[in-house]
Amino acid sequence: MAEFRTTHAGTSAGAVRIDEGLRAHMNKVYGTMSVGMLITAAASWAISGLATTVDPATGNTVLTGLGQALYNSPLKWVIMFLPLVMVFAFSAMLNKMSAAAAQVFFYVYAAAMGLSLSWIFMVFTGVSIIQTFLVTAISFAGLSLYGYTTKKDLSGFGTFLMMGVIGLVVASLVNIFIASSALQFAISVLGVLIFAGLTAYDTQNIKNTYLQMAHSGDQEWLGKSAIMGALQLYLDFVNLFMFLLQFMGNRE
Template sequence: MENNNPNYVYDNVIQIDDASASRKFLANVFLWMFIALGVSAFCAYAFATTPSLLRLMVDENTHGLSGLGYIAMFAPLAFVLLIRFGLNRLAYPVLALLFVAYAALTGISLSFILLIYTAGSVLSVFISSSLLFGVMAVAGYTTSQDLTKFGSIMIMGLIGIVIASVVNMFMHSTGLDMLISYIGVAVFIGLTAYDVQKLKRIGAGLEYGDATAKKYALMGGLTLYLDFINLFLMLLRVFGRRR
């Protein structure tokens, strides 16, 4: 699981009722999300199907991760933190470059799933994830019910998943791993609706404090990207067929 909290605090915002501005903002958010998914998918496929690239990730002597392999596995979290805390300090092109680099590293780290699971099951789970994500995104956008309290519950569930995952690293319990996966699917389905509603409100005409609207759209794209990637990984753990 990508153990990166996909929820961010958008400080110093003033909401104005502007449906056109909200739609434009969300269009930019989803554009960034799709760009990141495209970069990740390309990198994952390239490294999984090119032996010379795969050898860069695995030490031929120890058959463990190489230096690049460890970077690909652990650097994405550093990139997320850098983007989050650099939102008001870094220029928009720098943030965009960091986001693309983060998506590329995430894709490289995900290349291993194409070696563990069959291509057919990865594709079917990806399609299922896309449909679930799309349905919940539409639900979050169209519902008139305030999902703030519901989102808080989902965030607490996310924290619980992270803690349980760390504990299971030592327990190696198959049953607990499957329970975490099922709960994770529910949590990220819920977070998708909550985050889309939150981003809709943010985009409905805001004064952004020190950050520009473009920066917030990029951050929103990162939020939804993480929701989708984690939903995909959780579903893969439940329904993926191993080679």
């Protein structure tokens, strides 16, 4: 009987440690993601301000020399695809990087994403951007909470959702050249649905990955896992925001 009590107490203590560790892990994931979002927003707003100016003769907003270089030269293609290239590079190099280096890389990536998205401040009104951001934040919070708390196994949706992402990327690249409004509408609808699903899926996956590896005691690996989780949720948020902006954004 005494042995049972000792074993039971040890199991309970282990469960408490896992719960505390999971809470700290998820806090790091969301904290790192939030800092990345702030860097993206600040970089995007600052760059858009430097890229435009008001013509004193007409009162119209025009591009500065920097704006012409960023948006009306071949450099725009580099800016457009830079975040995508950096994501692949990050995934390939993560195992060789320290947790500290991975975190710095993530923040540099967030700044690059801000540069890539700076054009939205010249196309959409500031009020509609803020409104869309708030709607995205509320939706993201609800979807992530669902993914964290649900007892339903969402792993079966992973392959389907990733195939959907690949389809969105291909369709978006095609639409750059054909500029079809009907295709853009379909992409936006599917984008919202796919990244809503990915938000819940990725949250559950981050939680389950920690629970599977918590007993290893490899803090360096867990640190890098938290940063990768932050990147996944960051991408879910940014993409959900951009697709919602197609519906909710009021153009200048």
